[in-house]
Amino acid sequence: DAGVIQSPRHEVTEMGQEVTLRCKPISGHNSLFWYRQTMMRGLELLIYFNNNVPIDDSGMPEDRFSAKMPNASFSTLKIQPSEPRDSAVYFCASQVDGALYEQYFGPGTRLTVT
């Protein structure tokens, strides 16, 4: 398996633009997580899905952030409009259902908003 796939790996955009980050989880994993990593806050859980349904989105910082999982093999995290403070590395992770199993992380998308 190729592991968790994220695209793009790097994104540079101007303030006010819409940004869409993409994630393909490992086949057979039914939980998917979006995290944000910054120097100030470390790793933060933004939202997670189980069987394509959003379970907990309490970590989503503002209404400018939205996430979807239309099917078991694809998820998006959208920021509209983007702001410089959104600059961070965004990780996607997937997991087999069951809290004893590890999460597998994607390589991350480094977002820079100028």
Add this chain to the structure above:
Amino acid sequence: SNSVKQTGQITVSEGASVTMNCTYTSTGYPTLFWYVEYPSKPLQLLQRETMENSKNFGGGNIKDKNSPIVKYSVQVSDSAVYYCLLGGPCMEYGNKLVFGAGTILRVKS
């Protein structure tokens, strides 16, 4: 509520042994994960401690328990960020993990 605390940064010389602490508070029966993040690489699982193989067997509500990870004879290539994560079958929100802030390990040659 569940929480995890980690030491911020450790700097050692090659060949030394390093103990990185993870102090957690948990309601329920936790699984503790250690992940490592090498530069430009995805997070990788280092080890997993479950109720069955941990010293917490028989517990239920745990307060300020330390579950460290020890690395012996470290090399420069061990320089990375080490995260401690708390998960478990009885935590609220199901599979949600609680992250520590991470320990930055710097190994000098």
